[in-house]
Amino acid sequence: MRLGALPASLLVTTLVLEAVGVALSWGLEPRFQTVVYCLYTVTLAASGALIAARHPRNAIGWLFSATALATAVTADVAQGWGLRAPAHGWPAGPLGEWISAVSWIPAGTAIVFTLLLFPDGRLPRDRWRAVAWVNVAGAALLLPGWAFGPDLGSEFLTGRNPYVVPQLPAGPLVAAGMALFLASLVASVVPLVLRLRRATGVERLQLKWVVFGAAVSVGLLPLVALLWSVFPIVQSVSAVALAALPVATCVAILRYRLYDIDLVISRTVVYLTLTALLAAAYAASALVLGIVAGGRSAWVTAGATLVVAVAFRPLRDRLQAGVDRRFNRARYAAVSQVSGFLEDLRAGRAAPEQIQGVLRRALDVDDLDVRIHLPDSGTAVDLRGQPVVDRPDDARERWPIRHGGTTLGVALTGAAPERAHALLPTLLDVGALAVEMARLRVELRRRLGEVEASRARIVAVADAERRRIERDLHDGAQQRLVSIGLALRHAQHSIGSGAGEAVRTIDGAIAEITVAIDELRELAQGLRPAHLDGGLGPALRELARRAPLPVRVDATADRFPADVETAAYFTVCEGLTNAVKHAGASTVVLSAGRQRDRLVVRVIDDGVGGARPRDRSGLTGLSDRVATHGGTLVLDSVPGRGTVLTAEFPCAS
Structure with missing residues (x-):
């Protein structure tokens, strides 16, 4: 000016x-x-x-x-x-x-x-x-x-x-x-x-x-x-x-x-009263310690100073609360409401995202919005983590939210009363811890989402690579071996029965080729079973048909994403293999079904039980496979009462 x-x-x-x-x-x-x-x-x-x-x-x-x-x-x-x-x-x-x-x-x-x-x-x-x-x-x-x-x-x-x-x-x-x-x-x-x-x-x-x-x-x-x-x-x-x-x-x-004049008045009354009380405490402490210690000594001064230092913070807090309660009840009530919310937050009875509603109730306003700044991406989100865009016509007043020297975000208010404008900076200082926790939770959810998306991409790439190898084996090496076998069989017919040794040699070569074809077929099916093309239910029934013990299948006819079906199938295969080799089971039940937005598969056997995942065991690897798809694996195995292996995979509804 x-x-x-x-x-x-x-x-x-x-x-x-x-x-x-x-x-x-x-x-x-x-x-x-x-x-x-x-x-x-x-x-x-x-x-x-x-x-x-x-x-x-x-x-x-x-x-x-x-x-x-x-x-x-x-x-x-x-x-x-x-x-x-x-x-x-x-x-x-x-x-x-x-x-x-x-x-x-x-x-x-x-x-x-x-x-x-x-x-x-x-x-x-x-x-x-x-x-x-x-x-x-x-x-x-x-x-x-x-x-x-x-x-x-x-x-x-x-x-x-x-x-x-x-x-x-x-x-x-x-x-x-x-x-x-x-x-x-x-x-x-x-x-x-x-x-x-x-x-x-x-x-x-x-x-x-x-x-x-x-x-x-x-x-x-x-x-x-x-x-x-x-x-x-x-x-x-x-x-x-x-x-x-x-x-x-x-x-x-x-x-x-x-x-904030109310804050100036409050602080003035508090510090004047605090100065008088601390001076009285120092004088009284020095007098008492002087009588006990005798005379004026450094211990008397040190003791009186210690008394004042210890009493400063609790005395200041009590005086501030008393002054606000007496002279500024609106500020006292609002600060108490936010402080009570922070106590609930520390005790686990509240979520930090509720701070916006707490501030609205404390100030008695309806148009207060809290926005968080994410430092890495530079974007602004609400307390739920949803991106927000500043509108050119948004003329609401902005109040910065700071904690520990870092700007966490802003609070936006419209035509709020003067009381709300006077109290808001204080309440934002008190509630900044909740905003900081909300921002950390938003960043954590975003990081987990990125990890899950990365996992999904890795699984999709791996599954696509398995499919490519399967096609290459089926259309390439396997077909060439079949062609070689047919050519040898044609040569055998051309030689006739006069050359017995040559015929026996060709028979042996054809047998070896047949074995190689079967091995390649099994290898290709291990990458992704061909039965999964018809769904998880037919694949599990085919798996049960080849098992060396009675297996009952209870599977839904619903289809799921290809990578989820593949992961679920191999989980059941591993569970069935453990039941056959290690559990001594006489019967096994395989189940697969949809529960809300998740695919749940189970392998239930009546074996000896007592199975425990150990380092580098098949169950540990199976747990890692399920986690890669964002799922969970639960093993319930009581000695003498069999084993229940349950895997849950997230899937689209």
Whole structure:
């Protein structure tokens, strides 16, 4: 934002005067006071320039700028001149001290008028306008009584006020003026509080900021006035109290949505209370340990520090919960709801994908959507892992979700209430762990899907290769051997029965060729049985017909994908072979059927049982084969009660 000519000129003039004042005062008073008061004046000038540039018709900006300029001249430059004058023989040194000593009265009046002018820069037209007149009357009584009274002498290097008017009743004037002045200062906050109770929306957010700043100023300034001469360090606190109001007012007018005022108030109350409690705990611990250990020792300090360190986190959490429950019940209820969901999540009673619904209920909104960013693919998905595409007409506001320094995704909200906008960043911080878990689950499902797809491709390629070898054996080597056998048989007929030895040799060669053909046929069928062309049922019945023991087949007539049928067939073959060779079974039952979206095959025998898969055994290899197709293998084999081998394969419905 660019400043106008007049606001910029006032700001630059104030900064130059402050630089002069710091240079004059440096080393002649406590340096922290010099720095603190300089920061207050600069803060006031900057706030006034920003407000005046953005809202030139608002009197608050000009009031801040004028007060800052006057403070730079009367408080800082005048004080520096008064402190520096005696050492250098400059004139009017006491006058500079006198002007600096009374400069706080106009500054206090500016605070009252700021509170009354907020937010539009006009005085109220009702009974609260009388507060301004009471403040002016108080300042009119306080200024002469303070400026020309003997009590001001403590502010001079000589310890005496050279401008005392003996005939002036300074004491009664100061007492009456201070009473009216402080009463008007406190009363100026009351209309703000009353308006805050009635306000909604933007006005409520603005009033919260100013009430907070005013509470800090009004709460600390009377305390500073009472302890001004008792504890010198308190004098610097007044600068902090004075700076709170212009900062809060500037934020309220220009950037009231940028910061969560409820969070600022909550944190302020928590940390002030926490500081007081920890200080008390440290003092009490040091006292008790000093009595026990005797005297002041390093063990006493270390023990008291340990007590404070251990108590910090649980005490802070309890204070934060108590403050939110008392002063910000909406935030407390929303955070408690999300925190309760996280507890259920850790206990396994909830799924991380439910975080979107939890946030909607906590904020009482219906159009909040959580989207996850997948870092590898760069795509955005919802909590279920479904890809989402940003629409050009989607004008919803975006809130980043971060956890551990990583941006996990965004939350999108529409025209949500101000309360929801204020609470959402906090709730996203609390619930970011659930979003992180949901993202990991989505990535895991995508990786498993890729692995399953890769497995399916490998199986399909292997099955296609087996089919190719089968065709090559059947159409190539096998046919050539058949042709050779026929040629030899033709040669045998051509020779006739006269050459007995040659005929016997040809008979032997034809027999060997026949054996080779049978072996090639068995090998080709082992790659993928030809019976599977008619379905799994006929293939299992053919397998049962060739078995050396009674086998009953209960198989569906449904067809399944070729690779699934092949895998199921070889699983049954392995189970049947184990039943024949190792189980000593007398009967076997083979079954195959569809259960929802899965093909389930079983091999049941009445053998000795007690089968266990061992390393490099046939059952272990069979389990790997089934897993390659995304299926599961279950072996139920009780000694003396037979064996049930069950394999399930996913298949299309």
